[in-house]
Amino acid sequence: MPKVLVADKINEKGVEVLEGSAEIVNNPKITPEELLETIDQYDAIIVRSRTKMTKEVIENAKNLKIIARAGVGVDNIDLDAATDNGILVVNAPQSTSITVAEHAMGLMLALSRKIAIADASVKAGKWEKSKFMGMELRNKTLGVIGMGRIGSQVVKRSKAFEMDVIVYDPYISEDAAKELGVEIVSLDELITKADVMTIHVPLTPETKGLISKEQLAKMKDHAILLNCARGGIINEKDLYEALKERPDLKAGLDVYENEPLENSPLTTLDNVVLTPHIAASTKEAQRDAAIIVAKQVKEVLNGQTPSNVLNMPLVDSETFQQLKPYFELTKKLGQILVQTTTSNISELNIVYSGKITGRSKEPLTRELLKEFLNPILTEPVNSVNAKSVAKQRGIKLTEGETDDSGNYDATIKINVKYDDKEMTIEGTVENDEVKVISIDDYDVNLNLEGLMGIIKYVDLPGTIGKIGKVLGDYKINIAEMKVGRKSEGGEAVMVIKVDQEITDEVISELESTKDIDSVKSVKL
Incomplete structure (x- = not known):
């Protein structure tokens, strides 16, 4: 046994x-x-x-x-x-979905009706009825950042309170939103319209400090901000200043930048309810x-x-050994795609070629989807649920194969369609190193590691010099550069490896430069 x-x-x-x-x-x-x-x-x-x-x-x-x-x-x-x-x-990710959603609703009610401070007042022997004028949730607008498993449960419960719901989630489809009875909006629109804003996204480099001074300033004076997701998504120093200056603004937190919470000025305020990371703690x-x-x-x-x-689905040992070198490739390609494409992914097409054809490539596809979806969802995307999660997000997935792998043993080519745009990236494994060999069918050949930039520009004399000057002005050193073009004077693609990160400020200046079409910063 x-x-x-x-x-x-x-x-x-x-x-x-x-x-x-x-x-x-x-x-x-x-x-x-x-x-x-x-x-x-x-x-x-x-x-x-x-x-x-x-x-x-x-x-x-x-x-x-x-x-x-x-x-x-x-x-x-x-x-x-x-x-x-x-x-x-x-x-067991599904075990806590309802529990966390209910905790978010509890914080929402505690703040809208000032239950916590009213309780403290009565226990102190006071009777201050006029001090605790509350706000109904009925007909108020709930803004949900992140429509994964928990966010969806919060939406269902808020409907019982007759709330209107708007959501920000770049990867939810219109059909899924319609089925839940919610409206998809931009993050900025959500922040300005929401009477209650609740966060249900993972902590990633993209979401760290997502709600800071600029966003807090745009919130309604009477708004409620909730976080039962991860500490660090809200800048706590900026939140304290906003709550202190605007007493009608309220916040409910279950998670913090540093836990346990110690010596935080937030504990001195009446317009905040704090719980010790217990949203998932029910019998x-x-x-x-x-x-x-x-x-x-x-x-x-x-x-x-x-x-x-x-980690991964079970496959026979022979197949696993054949595919093993390509797991790192699919991982890196997925990381590039999630950093270079934007909202509303509609299609993801994968073509395998060469010696990895003719056998199950399920583990590779699932590894790609896992890397592509995990940074944007609160619930873990794993090797088994990756395809079903993609389907739930309205992403049409197709897989194909071809014997023609060019000069390589095998390649993986991925095409992503989003909004009215698309992007194609192709990679291979050569001498045990993972490489990108083409972007949008422009030939490049570069190892996939470190800090990178993908720049589309018009191939005219002086354009590469303009790019180099802007990067130099910001003290960004180019370690390696590959350029792909189809014709002189036409569109070209440059992939560069850099020693310093290409920040949003640098991207903005490059994209405002004549003959430079787009710039994407990638961190692997």
Whole structure:
């Protein structure tokens, strides 16, 4: 009988799921030393956040088939080490969706009706009715930033309060928005129109400081700002200044730039409600998380594929070895695309060529989608759900193959259509290095690493000099440059590797320069 270690305390309902199908060792106080010494005895392990599945532990787990995280975050698990050792990693992202959405609604109500400060007043022996005049949610506008699993649940609940809903999510389709009864708007429009604004996006370089002084200044005087997503999306220093200067502006936070929250001036204000990162903490969520991961462990032990795999789907060893060099390529191509395309992706077409044809390329496609979608969604996109998530976002996915790979062993070519534009990028693996070999069918050849810029311009005398001058003025050094063109005097593409990041200010100046059409900054 397979052996399962429950290394952290989970709800008993999860343990019950496994009874009869595995020998269960329930040791929620196991030490790191004990874990390292005994991990080779187990076929599966269930953890929460306490137990650390480090590379050393995983490499000693000779019989381990699955690591199950009874929750969402997997910061305590070395995913790369698990993948390298053929161990599946699963979690339970759906377990907290309703719980977090309800917490956001609770903050919304607490702030709109001043419940927290009214409670403190009554407990202090006061009766200050006139001080706590509230605001109805009915007929107010809710602005939702991020329409993933949690954002959608907030929308459903706000409809019961008869609120109007506008959303900002560059990757939601019009059909999906229509089905939910929401209006898609720009971020700036959402900020200026919303009576209540709630954030449900991941913390990425693009979303860090998304709501800062400039955005706060545009909010309505009576507006409510909520964050149950990740700390750092709101600039807390700017938020404090705004709340202090505008007492009718309100905020509800469950997450912070630094946790636990200590010595924060936000705690001195009456127009803010603060909770200690508990949005996902309910008995029901913990129960559901335990049940979900226990079922997935049971599936793996029975030779089935679970639903929330975070690393990759199972393929035969021969196929895996053939595809292995191209995982890094699809990862890098996905990262480029998410940084260079904009909203409303409608189609994503992938063509594989050369020696990787004629066999399952599912892992590569899913790896690409994972890298492409993860930075813009709150819920994890993994190797199993990548295609269904793309479909939910209204992205039409097509996959094809051709024997013609030119002078290369194999290539991967991706075409993305968005708004009224499209972009094509093609890459390969050469001498164990991943390279981009063409952009929009212009030939380039450059290793995919570090800071890069993709510049479209008119191939006229002096244009490259203009580009170099602007970069030089901003002290940006060009480490390597490749240029692709089809004809003299026509459109050309330049791909450069730089030592310093090409900032928005630099992009703006370059794009305002004559004969330079577009500039994209990429960080790999």
